[in-house]
Amino acid sequence: MLQRNSFDINGTQSFSDLLRREMDVMPDAAIHGSDGAVITYAELQERSDTIRSTLPGPGQRAEESIAICAAKTHDCLAAILAVLATGRAYAPLDPTHPTARLTTILDDLHPSAVVVDASTEALLKPWAHATGTPLIDLDLIAERDPCVATLPVVSVQQDLAALLHTSGSTGKPKRVEIEAHALNAFQGWVIDELSLRIDDCVMSHAPFAFDLSFLDIYASLMSGAGLVLADSKTARNGARLCDLIQQAGVTVWHSAPSALKLLAESAGDKVMPTMRCVLFAGEPMPARVLQRLFRIFPNARFLNIYGCTETNDTFFYEVPRENTPDPLPLGRKLPYVAFLLADADGAEINGEGEGELWVSCPTMMRGYADPELTTAVLAHRDGRSYYRSGDLVRRDAEGVIHFVGRVDTVVKLSGVRVDLNEVDFALASHPGVDEALSFVTYTSDGTVLNAWVTSHCDELNSLDLRLHLMKTLPTPAIPRNFTVSLLPVPRNSNGKACRRLLAQTCESAAK
């Protein structure tokens, strides 16, 4: 059990105190924005204080949160620090997601305020007005004078530090509650494993709404390393990413494999010798991309990292440049992890074998906001709480763990977790759809999302379906291929709608 209400690391009272103290050691460390602008840790703190002075005072509720829905800029990072410094949890929302999805999350969250920028302010204003929630516009604060008055520092951080949202099986995303202790345990491992230092510079590629950003933000700020913030536009532009690596002297890269693929395609003959660590997580890395990356980054070690929003990182594999396995294993557990492999009845599998991966670690979430969901994913064994990952894995004779598949309907698309049930649900809510089933196929380019749609509506085409899905789903959850048919969804011998049958038909047709 984690300690509650008692964050005490080397005499600090809160995670925010600890961050501030570590950042004060390196006031001149640089944080690069996508636009090329650079500010120091000291300037970031100053901006954070100014933002904090505009946030509402503490309210009556036990655990408050402030949502942040803004482009990934210096000010957005400062806002995260500001929220933590008020003792509250921050809930980062991806500004590229459909507005209906954002407001569904906000309705459930009841934040004390929402930090926005000029573009998201316009989107969220009707919701804020209807619910009476204050909007704090970063673009307006930026025009103000920096805050000179010393603000009182909240001495006790509430347990919760961050609230992330991930695809649920219905239209409603699941809220994952992450405590300050978990973030602190995680950054400690990162700094140790990578030997992160003041002369490092970390590329933060993922949006702040993803758990990948915890490594980028907290391990960097705690170690005095430089940081590059790639916003959503830059993150999609391989050439711009190459420029940023060279301009800022990036030494540590961290992203989903799809971003490295983009980079490999844009790098041409470039060689980037400053890179010493390339970390990737979230989906399988294609072997041919890896070979190109070895050439682009001749001095880097490559780590395939495994984890999920609920537990943060739990396994990693140091990728050898010679005799590189394909696919890459998940590797071995992190030092802070305990795990077991369980069969379908929950019995532990020892030695070599295949089973569902259960993990227990100090970086684990406290739970989902919905306690029923939490109960469904936690298992208790020998006094420990294990998170049942839903990933089917194999342990080989050397004790190395390999990914086999999922025990449920969750897939990773461009590093984003998508529950196929959520896609089905969104498709079925179109008035012209009788029945729908989404399924994935695996090609040399990666995982592809497809959908079978049964409809008796003559006019219905894939564009109608896309325009409908766009209202509630993020882009990676929109299928690449649609089959609109009069025929019902294929079923297996038990009469159950069968994704595998569809995938097999689709894959054999492609051959």
Place this chain on the structure above:
Amino acid sequence: MSFQSLRSFIAEEFALDIPADRLTPELDLIETGIVDSLGVLKLIAFLEGEYDLTITPDELDADLYRSIGQIEELIASKTAAAA
């Protein structure tokens, strides 16, 4: 310049069942998921072959290919610059 081949390519490659009149110049191809990141690379390979253009690494940016109208403008400006 005729952009008919561009429209045919997009229709055939990405949007087989979508009626031609629904593929408007303003339709956001990226946000609708009609063209994904891999699709952008296919589209670029097509543009280079069909319109005899060179797309620079800087232009490998999905934001430049969001709609048919935008792609047509890009082709026109690059062709004009080369002439």
